[in-house]
Amino acid sequence: MVATTNFLGKAHDAIEYIFDKETFVENKIGSTRLDPDLAPPAMVGEATLDGTICTVLSVNSRRPNPRFRVVFNGVMGMEETYKFSQALYATIDADKDKPIDEKRPVVLLIDTPGNSPGKIEEIVGMTKGTASYQFALMDARAAGHPVIGMIVGRAISGAFLCHGLLSDRILSLPKDYGTIVHVMPTTSIAVITGIPLERLNELVKTNPVFASGAEFVYKLGTIDELLDNPDQMRDAIIRNIAEVKELRKQGREDKLGIWNRGQVGAERGGRVKRIEAIEKMEKEFENILPDLLE
Amino acid sequence: MRMDWEELQEKSFYRSSARERAYGIVDPGTFREFLGPRDKMYSPHLVILGEAVEFDDGIVVGVGKIDKHPVFVISQEGNFVGGALGEINGAKMAYMYKIALKCYEAMKEKYGTVPEDRKPLVVVSYDSGGVRLHESNAGLVAHSECMEALWKLQNKVPNISITGSSLGAYGAQGFVCMSGDVVLANDYGRIGLTGPDVIQQEVGKDEFDASDRALIWRTMGARSKYILGDVDYLLKDTIKEFREKVKELADMSMSDISKHRHLGSPELVEDNLELVKIAAELKIDDSKDLWEYYGNENLDELPEMPQEEFLKVAKRRPRRGM
Numbered sequence: 001m002v003a004t005t006n007f008l009g010k011a012h013d014a015i016e017y018i019f020d021k022e023t024f025v026e027n028k029i030g031s032t033r034l035d036p037d038l039a040p041p042a043m044v045g046e047a048t049l050d051g052t053i054c055t056v057l058s059v060n061s062r063r064p065n066p067r068f069r070v071v072f073n074g075v076m077g078m079e080e081t082y083k084f085s086q087a088l089y090a091t092i093d094a095d096k097d098k099p100i101d102e103k104r105p106v107v108l109l110i111d112t113p114g115n116s117p118g119k120i121e122e123i124v125g126m127t128k129g130t131a132s133y134q135f136a137l138m139d140a141r142a143a144g145h146p147v148i149g150m151i152v153g154r155a156i157s158g159a160f161l162c163h164g165l166l167s168d169r170i171l172s173l174p175k176d177y178g179t180i181v182h183v184m185p186t187t188s189i190a191v192i193t194g195i196p197l198e199r200l201n202e203l204v205k206t207n208p209v210f211a212s213g214a215e216f217v218y219k220l221g222t223i224d225e226l227l228d229n230p231d232q233m234r235d236a237i238i239r240n241i242a243e244v245k246e247l248r249k250q251g252r253e254d255k256l257g258i259w260n261r262g263q264v265g266a267e268r269g270g271r272v273k274r275i276e277a278i279e280k281m282e283k284e285f286e287n288i289l290p291d292l293l294e
Numbered sequence: 295m296r297m298d299w300e301e302l303q304e305k306s307f308y309r310s311s312a313r314e315r316a317y318g319i320v321d322p323g324t325f326r327e328f329l330g331p332r333d334k335m336y337s338p339h340l341v342i343l344g345e346a347v348e349f350d351d352g353i354v355v356g357v358g359k360i361d362k363h364p365v366f367v368i369s370q371e372g373n374f375v376g377g378a379l380g381e382i383n384g385a386k387m388a389y390m391y392k393i394a395l396k397c398y399e400a401m402k403e404k405y406g407t408v409p410e411d412r413k414p415l416v417v418v419s420y421d422s423g424g425v426r427l428h429e430s431n432a433g434l435v436a437h438s439e440c441m442e443a444l445w446k447l448q449n450k451v452p453n454i455s456i457t458g459s460s461l462g463a464y465g466a467q468g469f470v471c472m473s474g475d476v477v478l479a480n481d482y483g484r485i486g487l488t489g490p491d492v493i494q495q496e497v498g499k500d501e502f503d504a505s506d507r508a509l510i511w512r513t514m515g516a517r518s519k520y521i522l523g524d525v526d527y528l529l530k531d532t533i534k535e536f537r538e539k540v541k542e543l544a545d546m547s548m549s550d551i552s553k554h555r556h557l558g559s560p561e562l563v564e565d566n567l568e569l570v571k572i573a574a575e576l577k578i579d580d581s582k583d584l585w586e587y588y589g590n591e592n593l594d595e596l597p598e599m600p601q602e603e604f605l606k607v608a609k610r611r612p613r614r615g616m
Contacts, residue, residue: 117488183425
């Protein structure tokens with residue numbers, strides 16, 4: 001595969017690329033049928049991966065939402081976050097009587113530029129939409145489903161917070177394949193903070209907290225695994241699902257999710273002062289715990 | 295820092311610093327700060343950028359008591375870099391949820407079950423715009439860590455959100471705020487994901503005129519959020535009012551507190567989606583359209599009238615299970 005393979009704005013194409021050929025069925029999860037008119041950009045359904053049924057959550061950038069004018073080009077609005085939540089609860093329901101080994105994996109294909117920045121969203125509460133989706137992801141993990149995030153395009157700011165960051169494991173394609181991972185581009189950060197762009201661009205070379213791109217956030221632990229090219233996605237996802245299952249079976253929740261990635265990041269040299277802060281707080285807390293229990 | 299607790303009680307919550315809010319929200323003399331200014335845990339990244347630092351990194355965290363309840367307080371300081379979260383203050387916030395759960399588990403071990411009159415609580419006083427852009431990647435993951443940690447508190451440790459300071463709860467702090475069990479506000483409270491300036495910049499002035507103060511208040515402000523159900527209790531602007539409401543909630547059973555929840559279950563997904571559908575069907579253009587839908591009159595007066603009168607006349611969106 002040549003380096004021109006690119007799923008930016010085409011996360012739906014990544015479904016065929018990763019999962020077993022022509023197995024994706026949209027809006028079906030177990031015996032649940034999701035409303036096809038709700039949240040057209042939210043492309044959710046079932047597909048098999050090496051014969052195993054998975055729940056697939058992706059955003060289709062080519063479908064706007066006719067009811068919300070700001071929801072287009074892969075933006076996640078309110079309906080989209082609630083539809084993803086519905087899909088996750090349907091996933092939990094579909095396997096509720098199955099042993100932990102047989103809980104279907106959930107795969108997030110990540111390519112979204114942001115949550116919908118609209119007035120109606122603020123009146124009704126975009127906050128609740130994104131938080132609901134995050135809680136549903138946590139509920140799915142707690143029910144035993146391995147949740148894998150695969151960055152194939154844009155993983156940006158608040159949209160990455162809901163659609164990705166709470167996964168058990170996060171994998172990413174490198175920048176050469178069109179991925180964009182950041183809160184905002186350094187050009188915008190320079191404008192807002194007043195820090196000269198040249199200075200920022202210099203700093204990103206040594207400090208990953210300022211930087212934009214999968215290669216940098218890898219050092220913070222934000223991403224578990226950086227792949228070389230799209231051909232590795234299928235096998236990497238299959239392997240990560242197996243590893244998450246095994247860790248979950250052993251009760252090693254501490255080795256999964258965002259909190260664990262903080263530890264992983266510190267080992268890679270990112271956010272080391274965070275660990276120091278936490279250790280100090282832990283000591284202070286332990287000293288007064290007996291008083292608190294009185 | 296010495297503070298007169300009695301004086302703090304009558305002080306405006308809105309005008310109080312993060313440390314004053316933290317001291318005043320719990321019983322007199324009980325607040326003990328974790329990683330206070332003396333520990334000098336400031337942001338290493340602001341230093342690199344040549345920016346001013348604060349020794350508490352703009353957040354006050356610690357534990358106090360209300361009666362026998364340990365109360366874990368997170369109090370944000372909007373006057374320092376917009377109250378926004380970076381590596382250090384983010385770690386302090388996220389780890390507080392972990393500590394509160396550890397306290398709960400320790401209590402369970404000691405007493406068999408956690409006695410209702412001793413159950414630990416988390417209280418968060420929001421005053422933040424979300425991610426600190428000076429160290430954006432660290433600020434982003436800190437929010438995610440908060441969410442993973444606070445999710446675990448459900449039905450164990452009450453998590454009470456307060457918005458009533460100068461900046462409100464915006465950006466990623468907006469959804470952290472709404473993830474609490476109960477949301478308290480004074481008339482200055484605001485909750486939002488995308489701030490007015492960002493909407494105007496990204497979508498245009500015809501979508502949102504960020505210079506229109508009245509529009510901001512009725513879109514993100516506490517009164518609209520109270521009518522639509524996101525704010526559970528609208529309070530007078532003194533620290534005492536908030537402390538008394540927290541005390542009242544502390545004495546409530548965990549199951550009654552959980553009934554306030556705004557999200558986090560399949561039922562609440564459907565409940566929230568119902569409001570989204572109503573907004574789409576009515577093609578609303580302003581929060582007033584929804585206030586009217588839920589039976590309110592005098593739409594222009596509602597944001598302006600004295601709070602007591604507002605609380606008497608405001609008609610609220612009915613909520614499931616309440």
